Amino acid sequence: MAEATILDMSRVPYIPGRIHATNNMFQRYGPKGFMEIQILPNDNLYVRVDLPGVPDDAVRHRVDSVRQKVIFFSGETLSDEDDKKNVREYTGTSGLGCDCCEITGVDAKMKDGVLRMIVSRVKVKDHHNKCTHTLPPNTGKSGRYSMDEPSFNMKxxxxPHPFVVxxxxxxxxxERTDDGVFVFSVDLPGVSSDDILVLPNENEVKFYGENREVYEHDESCRIFMGAISHSRFRVPGIPLLSHNIAWDAEFGSQSPYLTS
Known part of the structure; x- marks a missing residue:
């Protein structure tokens, strides 16, 4: 059985009600959305893209060589012979929406399932309108859980992630595997394996994740929290802590699992 860890709740900011990110029901605090774009003081762009499960060295990006206004990015999660059905592949674009600028360079870093890019641009012709940038529709909103409806009915x-192909x-x-193991996987983009707590009790398995390392252009940390109820394991009459409970986490994705 996994050893429970004590959570210091004094570090957790106040989170009113049951507000969550509409793209991730477990995100309760911090920048929301699958993508974020900021115009920096030096007129460069900061682009943050969530690609949970993609290893740090498995993301690719390139600038459109013809128009030099669009960045193409892609990546895929790790796979093995026994788990091919859970592989995810991502493909998407970001870039400029104006006619007066071109992209001159991209400084990209991938860490814990989050791609962060500093996009340099230069003005190539005069334009009276304000420069713009392209942004997908799912850019971060808040919602509220129904207090009468289990969170798992909110799916x-x-x-849905717009870049998953x-x-x-x-x-x-x-899912429950053929050998009877119940596996639950949740996206926690930006959270490292050292900053995740899993707290099982007789009724549920709680989890908490926080990206304590806030990057220069991120407005704040992000906090994820949730719980897997005893009923989800479909083991009536058997105390939850009578099972073996374990978990692992990497690349912004976490998987608690339970065996008999």
Whole structure:
């Protein structure tokens, strides 16, 4: 059985009600949305893209060589022979929406399932209108859970990931394997494996994740929290802590699992 860890709640900011990110039902605090774009003081762009599950060295990006206004990025999660059905592949674009500028360079870094890019640009012709940048529709909103409805019934209301071209598009999945192991996977983009706590008790398995390392252009940390209820494991009459509970986490994705 996994050893429970004591959580210091004094570090956790006040989070009113049951507000969550509409693209991730477990995100309760911090920048929301699958992508974020900021115009920096030096007129460069900061682009943050969530690609949970993609290793730090498995993301690719390039600038359109013809128009030099669009960045193409892609990546895929790790796979093995026994888990090919859970592989996810991502493909997307970002860039400029104006006619007066061109991209001159991209400084990209991938860490814990988050791609961060500093996009340099230069003005190539005069333009009287304000320069713009392209941004997908799912850019970060807040919602509220229904107090009478289990959180796992909220999947239909959750925004699907717009850059997933293969695999699951939502922030979590659960399954029971052929050997009886119940596996629950949840996206925690930006959270390292050292900053995740899993707290099982007789009724549920709680989890908490916080990206304590806030990057220069991120407005704040992000906090994720949730719980997997005893009923999800479909083991009536058997105390939850009578099972073996373990978990692992990497590349902004976490998987608690339970065995008999």
């Amino acid at each position: 239909k209301a959750e925004e 293969k695999g699951r598009k939502h922030s979590y999945t659960s």
